[in-house]
Amino acid sequence: MKNALVSIVIPCYNQGSYLDETVQSVLASTYRPIEVVIVNDGSKDDSLKIAQQLQEKHPEITVLDQPNSGVAKARNAGVDAATGTYILPLDGDDLISPDYLEKGVEVLAQQPKVKVVYCQAVKFNSSIQKPWKLKPFSRNKLARDNMIFVAALFRKSDFIEIGGFSEDMTMGREDWEFWIKMLKDGGEVVQLPFIGFYYRLTQQSKRKKTGTNQKKRERIAYLNAHHLPFFERELNGPLRFQRTWSKPYNTLLKWLGKL
Template structure:
C-alpha cells in the first residue's frame, strides 16, 4: 500500500435518499482516522443525489463519485467496491451515521487480532435524529453458527476487500433486503470469524417506510427460505438445532394467534361482524332460489 492509497474504502450507495446524504457524508469527514476514501454510488437516483455528491467531492478529494443505472442495493455496493482502492471495505447506507471514532476503533481490532476478518460494533437505532434512541443492538458470537438464525452483524461492518472477491460480492438477485446477512453467511461459512467492539459506534436510522421494513412485514419468510436453500450445507450441519429453532417459531406463532383470539378486541370484532355475516348468508340463500 502506497502513502496515497487509502486503507479503508467507505461505500455509500444512494437511491432517493439525497435528503439524508449530507449528514451521512459529514460523519465520514469527521472521522478521527484519516486513511480513507469514500465512494458515493448514485444508483440511478431521480433526486438531487448527484449535486450532493459533487459538492462533497469538491470539498475533499477523498470523496469520489460513481453514477450507474438503477440495479438495487447489492448492485450499487458491488459497483462501488469494484473501483475501491482500500484494503478494507465499509458499506454505509446514505441515511445512516458513523460515530467519529468508528474507523479508528474498528481498524485497530485488525491490527491486534490477525484471525479476524470482519469487525462490527454496538449500534444505536434512532428515529429522526441520533439523540432519539429506539434501541441499542449488541451483536453476539464470532462465527457462522451465531449468524444462522439471527443476523448479528449490521451491514455497516468493516471487512477485508479480499473476502468480497472470494465470495463473488453481494448477491444482486436479492432485491428485497437481507443481502448483507447472505454476505456474512457466505464469508463466515468459509471459516472466517468476526469480532465486536463493545461500544455504540454506529447509528442506524429506523425509518417507518423502507425496503427492510417492507421485507420484514411481507417477505421475510420467503427471503429466509432463499437463504436456507442457498446455504443449505451449514443448516444441515446444524440440523438438530435448526429443527428446534423452527419448532419454537411455530409454537410462538400459534400462541400469539391464540392470545389474539382470546382478546376482548377480537371478541368484540366478531360480535360486530356477525350481523354482516348473517346478511351475507341471507343474500346467498336468496340468490340460490331465484
C-alpha cells in the same frame, strides 16, 4: 508503519436530504487515509447533485452514477471501484462515530483471523434514539438470524473471495446472506465495546418493505438453496419459517425418519 487505506462505500437512493450528514460523519473520522465512494443508484431526488457537490469540496470523494439496480449491485459497484485494503459499507442516511474506523482497523491489522469488525449501535430519528440490541455472534445464531449490520469493516480480499453481495437476492436482508458467505467456513468476529454506528429510522427504511411473510418465505427459500450445507451443520436441516424452532424441528423430523 503507514496506515492502510479504508474505503467507505455509500450506496444512495433518494437519500439526498441525509447524504451530507452521512458523509460528514465519515470525514470526521480520526482515521486516515480514507476514500469515500458514493454510488448514486438512480435516485429521483437531488442525491446525485449533492454527491457531486461533496466531491468538488473533498478530494477523498469519488461519485459513481448508475441506473437504479438495487442496493446489492450498488454496493458491489462501489467496492469494485474502491482501492482500499479495508471496506466499510454505509447506507446513505446512516452515521458513524469519529473513532469507529480507527478502532476497527486496529483489530483487523493486528488479528489476521478476524474477518469482520463491528460495534454497538443505536437506532434514531428526529425524536428518538434507542439502543439496537444485537445478539452476540456465533455461527449457530447466524444460521437463524443476522446480528451484524451492514456497516461493518472487512478486508476487500475477503469480499472478492466470496463474490460480493448477491445481486439476485432481491427480497431483502442481503447483508445477512453476505455475512453467511463470509463467515460460514470460519473466521472470527469482533464487536467493539462502544456505540459507533447510528441507524436512521425513516418511513422508507428497507426493513419495513421486506418484513412481509411472503418476502420471508422467498428469503428462506433462497438461503436454503444457496447455503444448505451450512444450515444442515448448524440447524440439523434447512432453515424454517419459524427460524428459532428450525433445529428442534429438524431434529424431531430426523428422529421420526421424515428428514
